[in-house]
Amino acid sequence: MHVVISDVDKVFGGTRVLKGCTLGLERGEVVSLLGPSGCGKTTLLRCLAGFLVPERGEIRIDGTDVTLVPPNRRRVGLVFQSYALFPHLSVFDNVAYGLTVRRCPRREIAERVREALALVALEGFAERFPAQLSGGQQQRVALARAFILEPEILLLDEPFNALDAKLRGTMQVELRKLVKRLGMTSIFVTHDQTEALTLSDRVAVMRDGIIQQLDHPLALYDTPSSDYVAGFIGTTNFVRREAREGHVALGGGLALPTAVQGPVQVVLRPENLRVRAVREGAAAPFTGKVTFVRPLGATVEYEIDAGADGTLRVVDLREALAPTFAEGADVAVVVRKPEACAILPGEPTR
Amino acid sequence: MSAGVAGVVLTRGIGPALPAIVYLVVFLVLPLGFLFSFAFLSVERGEVQAGSFSFLHFRETLSDPLFWRVAWRSFWVGVVATLLCLLLGYPVAYLYSELRSPLARQLLLVAVVAPLLTSAIVRTYAWLVILGGRYGLINSMLIDLGLITRPLRILNTDYAVIIGMTQVHLPFMILPLIAALAGRDRSLEDASLALGASRVRTFWRVTLPLSIPGIAAGSAIVFALSYTNFIVPQLLGGGNYATLALQVYEYIIVILDWTEGAVRATLLLVSCFFFVFLITWAGNRAMRWTEARP
Amino acid sequence: MSARRMPRSWSDVAGGLLLYGLAAFSLLVLVAPSLVVIGISFTEKRYISFPPEGFTFHWYWAILEKQQLIDAVGVSVRISLAVMLICLAIGLPAAFSLVRGRYRGRTALGAFVVAPQMMPGMVIGIAILFFGSFFAFRQSELMVVVGLSVFCLPFVVRVIMARLAGIDVTLEEASSNLGADRAQTFRRITLPQLLPGVLAGAAFALIEAFDNLTVALFTASPRGRPLAVELYQLVQFDSSPIVAAISTLEIALALIVVLVLARTIGLERLPEK
Numbered sequence: 001m002h003v004v005i006s007d008v009d010k011v012f013g014g015t016r017v018l019k020g021c022t023l024g025l026e027r028g029e030v031v032s033l034l035g036p037s038g039c040g041k042t043t044l045l046r047c048l049a050g051f052l053v054p055e056r057g058e059i060r061i062d063g064t065d066v067t068l069v070p071p072n073r074r075r076v077g078l079v080f081q082s083y084a085l086f087p088h089l090s091v092f093d094n095v096a097y098g099l100t101v102r103r104c105p106r107r108e109i110a111e112r113v114r115e116a117l118a119l120v121a122l123e124g125f126a127e128r129f130p131a132q133l134s135g136g137q138q139q140r141v142a143l144a145r146a147f148i149l150e151p152e153i154l155l156l157d158e159p160f161n162a163l164d165a166k167l168r169g170t171m172q173v174e175l176r177k178l179v180k181r182l183g184m185t186s187i188f189v190t191h192d193q194t195e196a197l198t199l200s201d202r203v204a205v206m207r208d209g210i211i212q213q214l215d216h217p218l219a220l221y222d223t224p225s226s227d228y229v230a231g232f233i234g235t236t237n238f239v240r241r242e243a244r245e246g247h248v249a250l251g252g253g254l255a256l257p258t259a260v261q262g263p264v265q266v267v268l269r270p271e272n273l274r275v276r277a278v279r280e281g282a283a284a285p286f287t288g289k290v291t292f293v294r295p296l297g298a299t300v301e302y303e304i305d306a307g308a309d310g311t312l313r314v315v316d317l318r319e320a321l322a323p324t325f326a327e328g329a330d331v332a333v334v335v336r337k338p339e340a341c342a343i344l345p346g347e348p349t350r
Numbered sequence: 351m352s353a354g355v356a357g358v359v360l361t362r363g364i365g366p367a368l369p370a371i372v373y374l375v376v377f378l379v380l381p382l383g384f385l386f387s388f389a390f391l392s393v394e395r396g397e398v399q400a401g402s403f404s405f406l407h408f409r410e411t412l413s414d415p416l417f418w419r420v421a422w423r424s425f426w427v428g429v430v431a432t433l434l435c436l437l438l439g440y441p442v443a444y445l446y447s448e449l450r451s452p453l454a455r456q457l458l459l460v461a462v463v464a465p466l467l468t469s470a471i472v473r474t475y476a477w478l479v480i481l482g483g484r485y486g487l488i489n490s491m492l493i494d495l496g497l498i499t500r501p502l503r504i505l506n507t508d509y510a511v512i513i514g515m516t517q518v519h520l521p522f523m524i525l526p527l528i529a530a531l532a533g534r535d536r537s538l539e540d541a542s543l544a545l546g547a548s549r550v551r552t553f554w555r556v557t558l559p560l561s562i563p564g565i566a567a568g569s570a571i572v573f574a575l576s577y578t579n580f581i582v583p584q585l586l587g588g589g590n591y592a593t594l595a596l597q598v599y600e601y602i603i604v605i606l607d608w609t610e611g612a613v614r615a616t617l618l619l620v621s622c623f624f625f626v627f628l629i630t631w632a633g634n635r636a637m638r639w640t641e642a643r644p
Numbered sequence: 645m646s647a648r649r650m651p652r653s654w655s656d657v658a659g660g661l662l663l664y665g666l667a668a669f670s671l672l673v674l675v676a677p678s679l680v681v682i683g684i685s686f687t688e689k690r691y692i693s694f695p696p697e698g699f700t701f702h703w704y705w706a707i708l709e710k711q712q713l714i715d716a717v718g719v720s721v722r723i724s725l726a727v728m729l730i731c732l733a734i735g736l737p738a739a740f741s742l743v744r745g746r747y748r749g750r751t752a753l754g755a756f757v758v759a760p761q762m763m764p765g766m767v768i769g770i771a772i773l774f775f776g777s778f779f780a781f782r783q784s785e786l787m788v789v790v791g792l793s794v795f796c797l798p799f800v801v802r803v804i805m806a807r808l809a810g811i812d813v814t815l816e817e818a819s820s821n822l823g824a825d826r827a828q829t830f831r832r833i834t835l836p837q838l839l840p841g842v843l844a845g846a847a848f849a850l851i852e853a854f855d856n857l858t859v860a861l862f863t864a865s866p867r868g869r870p871l872a873v874e875l876y877q878l879v880q881f882d883s884s885p886i887v888a889a890i891s892t893l894e895i896a897l898a899l900i901v902v903l904v905l906a907r908t909i910g911l912e913r914l915p916e917k
Contacts (some may be wrong), residue, residue: 071820084818098822362746366737381775438670445667467898469855472891476677550659578764
């Protein structure tokens, strides 16, 4: 492991903001810390950068304990949410800053800054001041300023927050490519799941100072470890059932095999469901009334009032020219791939 | 800059603030204590008389009808100067906020700020020239125009003092008003217009109320400065003109009666703070919508 | 194409005229006295009158012949430099502690340090005069410096505090993250950001200490009067246009300072303080 965070606790004014955070990153791996605001992700980032000292636990980079190393002695690059570009310094001087304070020879600085600016496609902007750049350009300067020092790990705190929605999408892809090309171990902090899924090799879902699950994006989606993760990533229907003798009976004769006993929640992703007309003799796990139809074209989304199981959301693939069910229609809902349904033991925790 | 300096300056403790605090305690708080205590003690031949503590001096001053006449004049001269500053200052600040060209804004600021950088004497002196006797600017102009035959007596009257006070303190009113007006949210005025209000009505109902903090700040400063200014009354009011502040100066520097000077200085300071507090309180009260819900 | 305009109601037009008319009038009131003084300073008459007659530099030469005026300028320069240095030396660290400090009572202390700006100069002058009488500390250049530094310190601290509070702390964190130690961060990031505030504070102390009369009148010794006090005497007892000549020089100096301020800090920032 290149970077290891083990059992880190951080307390602010009597509140434990981080509760035993543990996380390991391979060299060159890109990981996102995903969670709502106040979940402790920025605090963890600041511990990594050295601005905060955790009460407990340790942070190791390449096997060396850096928990108590001051920020200016760590080789940790940080791209701030606000970019924190020095307004009184030109783009060149901003990018050169880390090298200047390390008293690098002038010639080397000029050469390396030129390379760094080329990497972020800002060759012609060296003499500009931050206020004279667009948001996207500022972000690239902040990035160049961080990676020019070849840090062991690159931290990015909500790097796309200050950008408009259109630019955000492009920059996410660009950034992912750049970080991968540089081969830099990176941690993104974000509250936006699309951003996390776009950027990272693995995503750590955080809640209340605890890392709930660390996994590949699709694994998070397919096999969430808790109803919180299942609900946070994508849209989900939860259906509560009782597991007995190795099975969970969904209804209409459909039973899913499981090892657990007692109350469970079955995770039914909307696209794993299908709406059908009610037919005599054909049993279905759910029946109900269509309460809302969203005809999107390639897909049609339904909300169906399924009685005791509450509202079910279904994303139906639509064949060309096929009609939709109308609001108020009585329909049956079936499961496409029963084996793809995650089964979470216990009562809801959300 | 050495690491030592930076180290001291970057400390998160109280340490770096101590020199300033000690300085203010020794050279401001303590001296103010001396000033107040002088109002209660008798001094003879430069020696404070032991055991002479009494309210006698205050009682004598406060029961003197002449004192109240002078105090009343100080007060209303301050009030009139403040109101005139508001009347003259607000349009300038508003004009500034409406100006688009940076050059015009700069020029306006130069006109406002430059007088601040010259001494009080220079600014008051100009009025001596303008208002002064037969050869003053106003009188010679009016006589030349044939509007009057004998020179008006303006110098050495309340008018001269009020004119001088207003002009000398005008920049102190304009600057807070500019701060309040230049950064205002124009969409509120657009909203008012869109809701059918005229420009004049929008000004009275939206722009003016939202600039109350600037009005209160400027009024408090201008009143305090006018109320305690003794140079303008001294130069423009003439030999027999008296305000509280001018009397303080005369008792201490001319008559050398430090006790009476201290009594009046104390009364001046306390009443000045009271009026400033009143203005600030009124401003806050008028801005009640900014308060958090109880 | 010619610009088209919406018709305006007569009350809007009248309101606008009144507003801008008043603005023009008060700008005239602000500026005219200075112009009058400048005009008078070149008059050939022996007493102040308007309009000036003829044109002469006589009154400027007359300044040079008044030794006590020349001396007074020297006194004022010494005083203002000393006041500025004292205010910066104790004001700058205080501002840092009052903005960045992490201790109880910080806000209250800040209020205490800034509060004296509402204190009339006269009261400060008298208080220090009385205080000095107990310690054989007499009216002198030093007493003026003490009084004026007390008078100016709150302004200097407030201007620097305002500037400091506006500095984004993440800039310093960024600097530290990029490998700079505290001294490097202070010198390369904090100080350049702070400089306009420090300059404004220094300029204020310098000008106020040079021009001040209210404090100096009570604390200056009759033998070493600063320029403002000397002028005060002159205005009362000398009706020759020599005061106009001195005033003109002061106005010129003020304009230079304004231009320097405009260049370095930007005048637009002044109203914020």
